[in-house]
Amino acid sequence: MSISTALEDHHKQLIQYFLHDGAYNQKELIDLIGALRDRYELRIKVKDEIRAFTEGLLPLINKHINQYGIEIKQVTSEEHENDVYYVCTQNFKPQFVKMDTSYTEKEAAIFEKLLELAITSDEKCVAPRDVFESILANDLKMTQKEFGETMTRFHRDKWIESGPNNTVILHARALLEMQSFITDTYRDYIYNCQICTRLLVRGLNCPNSSCDIHMHRSCAAQYFLRLSNVTNNAATRKSTYPCPVCKQEWSKDDVTSVLKVNHINDENNDSRPSTGVTHKKQRTTTTADNNDSTNNRSVRSKPRRIVNESDDDDDN
Incomplete structure (x- = not known):
């Protein structure tokens, strides 16, 4: 049986949503694939959406969109191994790319300043108020309300x-999209992970x-688990966790x-506690702040409704 290499309607809709939204976490992607499955009667089993996407839909989609300098890539959070995202990113990078054509130049300037302050700080995070004060000092005119809406x-x-102590940190999407710019501009402040060799901003040293x-x-979680032989009680029984290079005992x-x-x-992907993060110069302890409007994650909690032009007629 021959396999079609042409894009069908459900492929095209996936591309449209990625171009519009930019990135999806796994739960959001499962909801989206489920909606497409129902609409187009796709032969994708429940609980098999991610595999169907990564092994079937994604390779074909990327084959078609690569010619336009676009690719959908998978990226894992620096913080949590179970936070996996699928990001629509550009394959060509000028010195600085405005993140999205829907952002204004002012909003892009805010993000560029946020990026600078976060990466050059010892803790690799930044308080929103510091970003606001910095852009005002650079004569960028913006009200506090406008700034809050932009951060949201x-x-x-x-x-x-959300980062430690009422700060924000760069999302995995930002690190993937801005990798070339970050590497070229902030090479003295970043590293490569010993395990995966990818760009590392926040992590363990x-x-x-x-x-x-x-x-x-x-x-590091995967590395430590391997040392523990991935058994239920290994983490408590294991007495040594050596550095993979110098072999000194890890903290x-x-x-x-x-x-x-x-x-x-892993047990509850929707309930993530704050964590302490060790950096080369300072160790800080994270605390959550539910009162800070810029410190709350906003995710798509409902399945996307798949529509086309004919739907408008059906509603009338």
Whole structure:
């Protein structure tokens, strides 16, 4: 049986939604694939949506959109190994790319300043008020209300997420989209993960001051679990967690924090506790703040309604 290489209507709708929304987490993507399955009577089993997307739909879609310099890529959060996103990104990068054509130049300037302040800080995070004060100092005219709405949109569109102590951090989408710019501009402030070799902004660093090994917290969780032989009680029985290069014992606080948080995320992906993050110069402890409007994640909690032009006629 021959396999069609042409795009069908459900492929085209997927492309349209990725171009519009930019990124989806796994739950959002499952909802979207489920809606497409119902509308187009696709032979995709329930609970098999992600595999069907990554192994069937995505390769064909990327084959067609790559010629336009666009690709849908999978990326994992620096913080949590179970936070996986699918991002529509450009394959060509000028020195600085405005994140989305729907953003104004002022909004793009705000994000560029946020990016700078977050990456150059010791903690790799930034308080929203510091961003606001910085853009005002640069004579960028904006009210506090406008700024708050812009930050809320950055959260919703997965450019930033909640960080420690009422701060924000860069989302996995931002790191993927802005990788070339970040690498070229902030090379003295970033690293490559020892495990996956991808760009690393926030993560764990080896406790040996003469060792320059860094790992994403999500990658460190996998590494520590391998050392524990992935058994139920191994994390409590294991007495040593050596650095993969210098072999110095890793901090037990870091090991416990990483394993606990990623295990909790695996059990409940929608309820993520705040975590402590170790950096080269300072260790900070994260606390949640539900009163800060820019510190709340906004995700698509309802399945998208798939529509086309004929739907309008049906409603009348």
